[in-house]
Amino acid sequence: MSIKFLAEDDRPREKFLSKGKSSLSDSELLAIIMASGNKEETAVELARRILASVNNNWHQLSLLSVKDLTKFKGVGEVKAISITTALEIGRRRASQEVPEKAVISKSYDAYQILKNHLSDLRTEEFWAVFLNQSNRVIHIAQLTQGGINQSIVDLRVLFKTALEHFSTGIIIAHNHPSGNLKPSIEDIDITQKIKEAGNTLNIQLLDHLIVTQNSYFSFSDEGLL
Known part of the structure:
Protein backbone atom coordinates (compact mmCIF):
# COMPACT_ATOMS: atom_id res chain seq x y z
CA MET A 1 0.00 0.00 0.00
CA SER A 2 1.37 3.40 -0.93
CA ILE A 3 1.58 6.21 1.62
CA LYS A 4 -0.73 8.29 -0.58
CA PHE A 5 -3.66 6.07 0.47
CA LEU A 6 -3.18 6.81 4.17
CA ALA A 7 -5.16 9.44 6.04
CA GLU A 8 -3.46 12.81 5.68
CA ASP A 9 -2.44 12.90 9.35
CA ASP A 10 -0.62 9.59 8.86
CA ARG A 11 1.43 10.69 5.87
CA PRO A 12 4.98 11.29 7.08
CA ARG A 13 5.87 13.94 4.49
CA GLU A 14 2.71 15.94 5.13
CA LYS A 15 3.25 15.61 8.87
CA PHE A 16 6.85 16.80 8.43
CA LEU A 17 5.68 19.92 6.62
CA SER A 18 2.74 20.73 8.88
CA LYS A 19 4.15 19.82 12.30
CA GLY A 20 7.93 19.79 11.85
CA LYS A 21 10.57 17.06 11.76
CA SER A 22 10.62 16.58 15.52
CA SER A 23 6.98 15.43 15.43
CA LEU A 24 7.86 12.32 13.41
CA SER A 25 8.39 8.93 14.99
CA ASP A 26 11.45 6.86 14.10
CA SER A 27 9.34 4.66 11.84
CA GLU A 28 7.94 7.71 10.04
CA LEU A 29 11.44 9.07 9.44
CA LEU A 30 12.54 5.74 8.03
CA ALA A 31 9.38 5.56 5.92
CA ILE A 32 10.26 8.88 4.27
CA ILE A 33 13.68 7.51 3.35
CA MET A 34 12.13 4.38 1.81
CA ALA A 35 9.21 6.25 0.16
CA SER A 36 7.04 3.11 -0.22
CA GLY A 37 6.23 -0.20 1.42
CA ASN A 38 5.09 -3.46 -0.14
CA LYS A 39 1.74 -4.97 -1.18
CA GLU A 40 0.80 -5.88 2.39
CA GLU A 41 2.41 -3.01 4.34
CA THR A 42 2.62 0.74 4.12
CA ALA A 43 6.06 2.32 4.25
CA VAL A 44 5.42 3.19 7.91
CA GLU A 45 4.46 -0.37 8.79
CA LEU A 46 7.48 -1.76 6.95
CA ALA A 47 9.73 0.75 8.70
CA ARG A 48 8.23 -0.21 12.06
CA ARG A 49 9.00 -3.89 11.39
CA ILE A 50 12.57 -3.16 10.30
CA LEU A 51 13.24 -1.09 13.41
CA ALA A 52 11.66 -3.72 15.67
CA SER A 53 14.18 -6.25 14.33
CA VAL A 54 17.00 -4.13 15.79
CA ASN A 55 15.21 -3.21 19.02
CA ASN A 56 14.35 0.23 17.63
CA ASN A 57 18.00 1.22 17.81
CA TRP A 58 19.49 3.35 15.04
CA HIS A 59 23.01 2.24 15.89
CA GLN A 60 22.02 -1.39 15.46
CA LEU A 61 20.27 -0.58 12.21
CA SER A 62 23.43 1.05 10.89
CA LEU A 63 25.23 -2.28 11.30
CA LEU A 64 22.96 -3.97 8.78
CA SER A 65 24.38 -4.36 5.30
CA VAL A 66 22.54 -3.81 2.04
CA LYS A 67 22.19 -7.58 1.82
CA ASP A 68 20.68 -7.72 5.32
CA LEU A 69 18.14 -5.03 4.50
CA THR A 70 17.02 -6.59 1.24
CA LYS A 71 15.84 -9.63 3.21
CA PHE A 72 12.82 -7.56 4.24
CA LYS A 73 9.98 -7.86 1.76
CA GLY A 74 9.61 -4.59 -0.12
CA VAL A 75 13.21 -3.50 0.38
CA GLY A 76 15.27 -3.74 -2.78
CA GLU A 77 18.80 -2.51 -3.35
CA VAL A 78 17.70 1.06 -4.01
CA LYS A 79 15.84 1.34 -0.71
CA ALA A 80 18.61 -0.47 1.16
CA ILE A 81 21.23 1.89 -0.25
CA SER A 82 19.05 4.90 0.66
CA ILE A 83 18.77 3.66 4.26
CA THR A 84 22.48 2.96 4.66
CA THR A 85 23.38 6.28 3.01
CA ALA A 86 21.14 8.24 5.40
CA LEU A 87 22.65 6.47 8.38
CA GLU A 88 26.17 7.12 7.12
CA ILE A 89 25.38 10.83 6.76
CA GLY A 90 24.15 10.81 10.36
CA ARG A 91 27.34 9.08 11.50
CA ARG A 92 29.55 11.62 9.74
CA ARG A 93 27.54 14.53 11.09
CA ALA A 94 27.87 13.20 14.64
CA SER A 95 31.63 12.93 14.23
CA GLN A 96 32.06 16.52 13.13
CA GLU A 97 32.35 19.52 15.41
CA VAL A 98 30.01 22.44 14.90
CA PRO A 99 32.08 25.08 13.05
CA GLU A 100 32.90 28.10 15.17
CA LYS A 101 31.20 31.25 13.93
CA ALA A 102 33.36 34.36 13.51
CA VAL A 103 33.05 37.01 16.22
CA ILE A 104 33.08 40.70 15.30
CA SER A 105 34.43 42.91 18.07
CA LYS A 106 35.65 45.88 15.99
Whole structure:
Protein backbone atom coordinates (compact mmCIF):
# COMPACT_ATOMS: atom_id res chain seq x y z
CA MET A 1 0.00 0.00 0.00
CA SER A 2 1.37 3.40 -0.93
CA ILE A 3 1.58 6.21 1.62
CA LYS A 4 -0.73 8.29 -0.58
CA PHE A 5 -3.66 6.07 0.47
CA LEU A 6 -3.18 6.81 4.17
CA ALA A 7 -5.16 9.44 6.04
CA GLU A 8 -3.46 12.81 5.68
CA ASP A 9 -2.44 12.90 9.35
CA ASP A 10 -0.62 9.59 8.86
CA ARG A 11 1.43 10.69 5.87
CA PRO A 12 4.98 11.29 7.08
CA ARG A 13 5.87 13.94 4.49
CA GLU A 14 2.71 15.94 5.13
CA LYS A 15 3.25 15.61 8.87
CA PHE A 16 6.85 16.80 8.43
CA LEU A 17 5.68 19.92 6.62
CA SER A 18 2.74 20.73 8.88
CA LYS A 19 4.15 19.82 12.30
CA GLY A 20 7.93 19.79 11.85
CA LYS A 21 10.57 17.06 11.76
CA SER A 22 10.62 16.58 15.52
CA SER A 23 6.98 15.43 15.43
CA LEU A 24 7.86 12.32 13.41
CA SER A 25 8.39 8.93 14.99
CA ASP A 26 11.45 6.86 14.10
CA SER A 27 9.34 4.66 11.84
CA GLU A 28 7.94 7.71 10.04
CA LEU A 29 11.44 9.07 9.44
CA LEU A 30 12.54 5.74 8.03
CA ALA A 31 9.38 5.56 5.92
CA ILE A 32 10.26 8.88 4.27
CA ILE A 33 13.68 7.51 3.35
CA MET A 34 12.13 4.38 1.81
CA ALA A 35 9.21 6.25 0.16
CA SER A 36 7.04 3.11 -0.22
CA GLY A 37 6.23 -0.20 1.42
CA ASN A 38 5.09 -3.46 -0.14
CA LYS A 39 1.74 -4.97 -1.18
CA GLU A 40 0.80 -5.88 2.39
CA GLU A 41 2.41 -3.01 4.34
CA THR A 42 2.62 0.74 4.12
CA ALA A 43 6.06 2.32 4.25
CA VAL A 44 5.42 3.19 7.91
CA GLU A 45 4.46 -0.37 8.79
CA LEU A 46 7.48 -1.76 6.95
CA ALA A 47 9.73 0.75 8.70
CA ARG A 48 8.23 -0.21 12.06
CA ARG A 49 9.00 -3.89 11.39
CA ILE A 50 12.57 -3.16 10.30
CA LEU A 51 13.24 -1.09 13.41
CA ALA A 52 11.66 -3.72 15.67
CA SER A 53 14.18 -6.25 14.33
CA VAL A 54 17.00 -4.13 15.79
CA ASN A 55 15.21 -3.21 19.02
CA ASN A 56 14.35 0.23 17.63
CA ASN A 57 18.00 1.22 17.81
CA TRP A 58 19.49 3.35 15.04
CA HIS A 59 23.01 2.24 15.89
CA GLN A 60 22.02 -1.39 15.46
CA LEU A 61 20.27 -0.58 12.21
CA SER A 62 23.43 1.05 10.89
CA LEU A 63 25.23 -2.28 11.30
CA LEU A 64 22.96 -3.97 8.78
CA SER A 65 24.38 -4.36 5.30
CA VAL A 66 22.54 -3.81 2.04
CA LYS A 67 22.19 -7.58 1.82
CA ASP A 68 20.68 -7.72 5.32
CA LEU A 69 18.14 -5.03 4.50
CA THR A 70 17.02 -6.59 1.24
CA LYS A 71 15.84 -9.63 3.21
CA PHE A 72 12.82 -7.56 4.24
CA LYS A 73 9.98 -7.86 1.76
CA GLY A 74 9.61 -4.59 -0.12
CA VAL A 75 13.21 -3.50 0.38
CA GLY A 76 15.27 -3.74 -2.78
CA GLU A 77 18.80 -2.51 -3.35
CA VAL A 78 17.70 1.06 -4.01
CA LYS A 79 15.84 1.34 -0.71
CA ALA A 80 18.61 -0.47 1.16
CA ILE A 81 21.23 1.89 -0.25
CA SER A 82 19.05 4.90 0.66
CA ILE A 83 18.77 3.66 4.26
CA THR A 84 22.48 2.96 4.66
CA THR A 85 23.38 6.28 3.01
CA ALA A 86 21.14 8.24 5.40
CA LEU A 87 22.65 6.47 8.38
CA GLU A 88 26.17 7.12 7.12
CA ILE A 89 25.38 10.83 6.76
CA GLY A 90 24.15 10.81 10.36
CA ARG A 91 27.34 9.08 11.50
CA ARG A 92 29.55 11.62 9.74
CA ARG A 93 27.54 14.53 11.09
CA ALA A 94 27.87 13.20 14.64
CA SER A 95 31.63 12.93 14.23
CA GLN A 96 32.06 16.52 13.13
CA GLU A 97 32.35 19.52 15.41
CA VAL A 98 30.01 22.44 14.90
CA PRO A 99 32.08 25.08 13.05
CA GLU A 100 32.90 28.10 15.17
CA LYS A 101 31.20 31.25 13.93
CA ALA A 102 33.36 34.36 13.51
CA VAL A 103 33.05 37.01 16.22
CA ILE A 104 33.08 40.70 15.30
CA SER A 105 34.43 42.91 18.07
CA LYS A 106 35.65 45.88 15.99
CA SER A 107 35.21 47.40 12.57
CA TYR A 108 38.37 45.76 11.22
CA ASP A 109 36.87 42.32 11.90
CA ALA A 110 33.89 43.20 9.72
CA TYR A 111 36.17 44.66 7.05
CA GLN A 112 38.16 41.43 6.90
CA ILE A 113 34.95 39.52 6.22
CA LEU A 114 33.53 41.94 3.66
CA LYS A 115 36.57 43.12 1.71
CA ASN A 116 36.68 40.04 -0.50
CA HIS A 117 33.10 40.70 -1.54
CA LEU A 118 33.39 44.43 -2.14
CA SER A 119 36.91 45.77 -2.63
CA ASP A 120 37.46 45.08 -6.36
CA LEU A 121 34.01 45.78 -7.83
CA ARG A 122 33.33 48.31 -10.58
CA THR A 123 29.74 48.94 -9.50
CA GLU A 124 28.29 49.48 -6.04
CA GLU A 125 26.84 46.63 -4.05
CA PHE A 126 25.17 46.61 -0.66
CA TRP A 127 25.90 43.77 1.76
CA ALA A 128 24.93 42.99 5.33
CA VAL A 129 26.38 40.85 8.08
CA PHE A 130 23.85 39.48 10.56
CA LEU A 131 24.93 38.70 14.12
CA ASN A 132 23.54 37.06 17.25
CA GLN A 133 23.66 38.47 20.79
CA SER A 134 27.28 37.36 21.16
CA ASN A 135 28.25 39.27 18.00
CA ARG A 136 28.88 36.00 16.18
CA VAL A 137 28.22 36.01 12.45
CA ILE A 138 25.16 33.94 11.59
CA HIS A 139 24.55 35.08 8.01
CA ILE A 140 26.10 37.23 5.27
CA ALA A 141 24.08 38.43 2.29
CA GLN A 142 24.27 40.65 -0.76
CA LEU A 143 21.13 42.75 -0.71
CA THR A 144 21.43 44.95 -3.80
CA GLN A 145 23.61 45.48 -6.82
CA GLY A 146 23.56 48.94 -8.29
CA GLY A 147 24.89 50.93 -11.18
CA ILE A 148 28.11 52.86 -11.55
CA ASN A 149 27.29 55.38 -8.82
CA GLN A 150 24.95 53.94 -6.24
CA SER A 151 23.16 50.94 -4.79
CA ILE A 152 19.89 51.53 -2.95
CA VAL A 153 18.94 49.09 -0.20
CA ASP A 154 15.34 48.14 0.52
CA LEU A 155 14.84 48.28 4.31
CA ARG A 156 12.08 45.68 4.09
CA VAL A 157 14.45 43.15 2.52
CA LEU A 158 17.18 43.94 5.03
CA PHE A 159 15.03 43.45 8.12
CA LYS A 160 13.10 40.53 6.65
CA THR A 161 16.45 38.75 6.31
CA ALA A 162 17.43 39.77 9.84
CA LEU A 163 14.19 38.40 11.29
CA GLU A 164 14.47 35.16 9.33
CA HIS A 165 17.88 34.52 10.93
CA PHE A 166 16.85 35.73 14.41
CA SER A 167 19.56 38.37 14.23
CA THR A 168 19.96 40.93 17.01
CA GLY A 169 22.65 42.97 15.31
CA ILE A 170 23.47 44.11 11.77
CA ILE A 171 26.56 45.51 10.09
CA ILE A 172 25.89 46.98 6.68
CA ALA A 173 28.46 47.76 4.01
CA HIS A 174 28.76 49.04 0.50
CA ASN A 175 31.66 49.87 -1.77
CA HIS A 176 32.81 53.06 -3.48
CA PRO A 177 34.40 52.04 -6.78
CA SER A 178 35.78 55.56 -7.13
CA GLY A 179 38.08 54.96 -4.15
CA ASN A 180 36.58 57.90 -2.22
CA LEU A 181 36.01 56.91 1.41
CA LYS A 182 33.95 59.99 2.33
CA PRO A 183 30.28 59.08 2.95
CA SER A 184 27.76 60.84 0.76
CA ILE A 185 24.63 62.55 2.02
CA GLU A 186 22.68 59.52 0.76
CA ASP A 187 24.99 57.18 2.72
CA ILE A 188 24.37 59.13 5.92
CA ASP A 189 20.63 59.27 5.27
CA ILE A 190 20.18 55.54 4.65
CA THR A 191 22.32 54.75 7.70
CA GLN A 192 20.03 56.82 9.90
CA LYS A 193 16.91 55.21 8.43
CA ILE A 194 18.27 51.72 9.04
CA LYS A 195 19.29 52.63 12.58
CA GLU A 196 15.81 53.98 13.38
CA ALA A 197 14.06 50.98 11.84
CA GLY A 198 16.36 48.65 13.76
CA ASN A 199 15.55 50.39 17.04
CA THR A 200 11.86 49.74 16.42
CA LEU A 201 12.52 46.03 15.87
CA ASN A 202 15.15 45.77 18.61
CA ILE A 203 17.79 44.92 16.01
CA GLN A 204 20.85 47.11 16.51
CA LEU A 205 22.77 48.64 13.63
CA LEU A 206 26.34 48.13 14.84
CA ASP A 207 28.24 49.70 11.96
CA HIS A 208 28.18 50.82 8.36
CA LEU A 209 31.33 50.30 6.34
CA ILE A 210 32.31 51.99 3.10
CA VAL A 211 34.84 49.76 1.37
CA THR A 212 37.37 50.70 -1.30
CA GLN A 213 40.08 48.64 -2.91
CA ASN A 214 42.63 49.26 -0.17
CA SER A 215 40.79 50.66 2.83
CA TYR A 216 37.49 51.28 4.56
CA PHE A 217 35.47 53.88 6.46
CA SER A 218 33.54 52.96 9.61
CA PHE A 219 30.53 55.00 10.70
CA SER A 220 30.91 53.57 14.21
CA ASP A 221 34.59 54.47 14.51
CA GLU A 222 33.86 58.00 13.34
CA GLY A 223 31.00 58.50 15.80
CA LEU A 224 28.32 58.70 13.10
CA LEU A 225 25.96 56.09 14.55
